[in-house]
Amino acid sequence: MTTMDEHVEMSGAPNLLALENQVCFALAVAxxxxxxxxRPVLDPLGLTHPQYxxxxxxxxxxxxxxxxxxxxxxxxxxTLSPLLKRLEAAGLVRRERSSVDxxxxxxxxxxxxxxLRARAEAIPATIVSELGMSSDELDxxxxxxxxxxxxxxxxx
Amino acid sequence: MTTMDEHVEMSGAPNLLALENQVCFALAVAxxxxxxxxRPVLDPLGLTHPQYxxxxxxxxxxxxxxxxxxxxxxxxxxTLSPLLKRLEAAGLVRRERSSVDxxxxxxxxxxxxxxLRARAEAIPATIVSELGMSSDELDxxxxxxxxxxxxxxxxx
DNA sequence: TCCTATTACTTCGTGCCATAACTATTAGTG
DNA sequence: CACTAATAGTTATGGCACGAAGTAATAGGA
Numbered sequence: 001m002t003t004m005d006e007h008v009e010m011s012g013a014p015n016l017l018a019l020e021n022q023v024c025f026a027l028a029v030a031x032x033x034x035x036x037x038x039r040p041v042l043d044p045l046g047l048t049h050p051q052y053x054x055x056x057x058x059x060x061x062x063x064x065x066x067x068x069x070x071x072x073x074x075x076x077x078x079t080l081s082p083l084l085k086r087l088e089a090a091g092l093v094r095r096e097r098s099s100v101d102x103x104x105x106x107x108x109x110x111x112x113x114x115x116l117r118a119r120a121e122a123i124p125a126t127i128v129s130e131l132g133m134s135s136d137e138l139d140x141x142x143x144x145x146x147x148x149x150x151x152x153x154x155x156x
Numbered sequence: 157m158t159t160m161d162e163h164v165e166m167s168g169a170p171n172l173l174a175l176e177n178q179v180c181f182a183l184a185v186a187x188x189x190x191x192x193x194x195r196p197v198l199d200p201l202g203l204t205h206p207q208y209x210x211x212x213x214x215x216x217x218x219x220x221x222x223x224x225x226x227x228x229x230x231x232x233x234x235t236l237s238p239l240l241k242r243l244e245a246a247g248l249v250r251r252e253r254s255s256v257d258x259x260x261x262x263x264x265x266x267x268x269x270x271x272l273r274a275r276a277e278a279i280p281a282t283i284v285s286e287l288g289m290s291s292d293e294l295d296x297x298x299x300x301x302x303x304x305x306x307x308x309x310x311x312x
Numbered sequence: 313t314c315c316t317a318t319t320a321c322t323t324c325g326t327g328c329c330a331t332a333a334c335t336a337t338t339a340g341t342g
Numbered sequence: 343c344a345c346t347a348a349t350a351g352t353t354a355t356g357g358c359a360c361g362a363a364g365t366a367a368t369a370g371g372a
Contacts (some may be wrong), residue, residue, distance in 0.1 A: 029185035
């Protein structure tokens with residue numbers, strides 16, 4: 001038997017190439033549509049969503065190297081490099097070569113960067129309320145997503 | 157009580173700003189990591205993942221307008237416009253103004269575009285096998301994602 | 313009919329994302 | 343010690359994504 005929302009042809013054979021049956025499509029749309037909820041919330045803080053994630057990582061630990069941030073956020077250094085320059089231009093972080101290893105760039109929060117955390121505290125609740133989903137549903141979603149991430153990066 | 161994979165502080169209060177607790181982060185990483193599985197599979201077809209989704213939409217129905225594709229794929233016309241030009245340059249689609257309404261651009265599959273479908277048939281199974289998740293898990297994931305999409309776009 | 317509003321698409325600017333090629337520094341080995 | 347390999351980050355290129363502004367065509371109302 002097939003699940004309730006799988007698109008099935010008249011013949012009874014599921015169309016494997018039907019857009020609605022693609023998990024990748026659902027993932028892409030879900031990601032874009034949820035992220036778009038953050039735009040109006042992050043705009044007043046002067047952050048994009050990826051920048052917000054970098055700030056979350058730095059609020060957990062600081063300073064951190066570019067490589068370390070890349071591991072935490074699953075982003076290439078080539079993506080982080082210009083992003084961190086924008087955060088520096090916004091006055092939220094400092095970018096300084098490590099004195100013990102000149103290859104490493106220490107990303108440190110500025111005073112303004114640390115203070116921004118207080119304004120960010122309200123964001124998760126705002127988004128959850130806009131989504132209108134229960135914590136149980138969200139917990140379920142998050143653990144399902146973690147399973148997919150594990151599956152997709154197993155052989156990485 | 158809290159769920160198994162939620163990050164909780166020593167104090168017992170969950171850190172709402174912890175990276176690992178963010179659904180948006182899990183969504184972004186899951187989307188990127190699953191999409192990255194498609195790259196080596198789509199490369200031989202000369203398609204990027206968004207281009208593949210457009211082809212899926214056109215294989216379901218053709219011709220379609222840019223607006224129609226945008227509704228089906230949840231993409232802005234400003235995103236589709238250059239993407240469709242690249243598909244045209246690749247010889248997969250034709251871009252022609254509708255004769256009944258000159259504002260509308262009819263996107264039509266070329267012979268090569270229709271023929272590409274045969275080579276794409278194998279893709280879903282390939283990806284599912286690489287992911288190594290059961291159909292039940294994938295069905296569950298897809299319906300969960302559809303619920304999130306509905307929640308996030310409710311007020312669109 | 314004319315004039316305005318709407319619609320469909322395009323263009324522009326900014327930012328994200330990945331791969332590849334490059335520079336500089338450090339580590340490891342003979 | 344010198345030479346090579348490995349590591350950290352940057353830059354370049356191509357493509358995706360969105361908002362805002364613009365153009366052309368159509369629809370609707372006075």
